[in-house]
Amino acid sequence: xxxxxxxxxxxxxxxxxxxxxxxxxxxxxxSVYWYQQSLDQGLQFLIQYYNGExxxxxxxxxxFSAQQFPDLHSELNLSSLELGDSALYFCASSxxxxxxxxxxxxxxxxxxxx
Amino acid sequence: xxxxxxxxQALSIQEGENATMNCSYxxxxxxxxxxxxxxxxxxxxLILIRSNERExxxxxxxxxxxxxxxxxxxxxxxxxxxxxASYFCATAYSGGGADGLTxxxxxxxxxxx
Numbered sequence: 526x527x528x529x530x531x532x533x534x535x536x537x538x539x540x541x542x543x544x545x546x547x548x549x550x551x552x553x554x555x556s557v558y559w560y561q562q563s564l565d566q567g568l569q570f571l572i573q574y575y576n577g578e579x580x581x582x583x584x585x586x587x588x589f590s591a592q593q594f595p596d597l598h599s600e601l602n603l604s605s606l607e608l609g610d611s612a613l614y615f616c617a618s619s620x621x622x623x624x625x626x627x628x629x630x631x632x633x634x635x636x637x638x639x
Numbered sequence: 640x641x642x643x644x645x646x647x648q649a650l651s652i653q654e655g656e657n658a659t660m661n662c663s664y665x666x667x668x669x670x671x672x673x674x675x676x677x678x679x680x681x682x683x684x685l686i687l688i689r690s691n692e693r694e695x696x697x698x699x700x701x702x703x704x705x706x707x708x709x710x711x712x713x714x715x716x717x718x719x720x721x722x723x724a725s726y727f728c729a730t731a732y733s734g735g736g737a738d739g740l741t742x743x744x745x746x747x748x749x750x751x752x
Contacts, residue, residue, distance in 0.1 A: 527681065623731070624669070624739060
């Protein structure tokens with residue numbers, strides 16, 4: 526158990542809908558990273574928040590957004606969903622604001638868009 | 640796009656044998672990390688090696704890093720059935736500032752009993 530929690534575990538929805546994925550980092554970690562894992566694209570970094578502020582953006586679509594709250598939990602919002610958004614979404618946390626330390630991954634949320 | 644490329648894509652060995660996986664990357668890095676993933680579940684951090692290190696050990700794991708060749712290898716000794724999983728290398732860019740990890744496509748390791 527990494528100490529990072531993600532809810533829900535599974536999400537099934539229809540195209541055009543909007544969903545919110547939630548992540549709670551390990552106690553003491555200030556950074557939250559979001560990653561998407563799909564069969565064709567593999568594991569891709571989406572976005573990072575550090576202590577409530579956006580720190581870095583990766584391959585995140587404009588239809589996707591995220592935020593980190595004062596209690597450090599984070600939410601990833603996916604809107605206007607398409608079939609190709611079906612994937613595993615992971616969040617990871619680390620103590621520092623850079624990737625110079627190990628990241629601890631949550632169990633993931635499996636999103637299926639029908 | 641992914642920076643790291645693991646080799647081989649899949650590896651099947653007998654229990655007790657050693658397993659070696661390789662990873663190549665493209666840009667300069669601060670560190671390289673190896674993760675394990677069991678069957679679509681969360682990633683488990685195995686080991687981190689910094690750009691100024693050449694070799695690191697952790698239990699049955701041995702990682703090497705050759706920054707001149709932009710490559711790394713992960714050796715698992717005395718493999719066990721429980722080692723069956725996908726293994727990913729991930730690099731952290733050295734250019735400063737914040738950024739996420741860049742993952743390779745992974746090596747799927749199967750340990751035959």
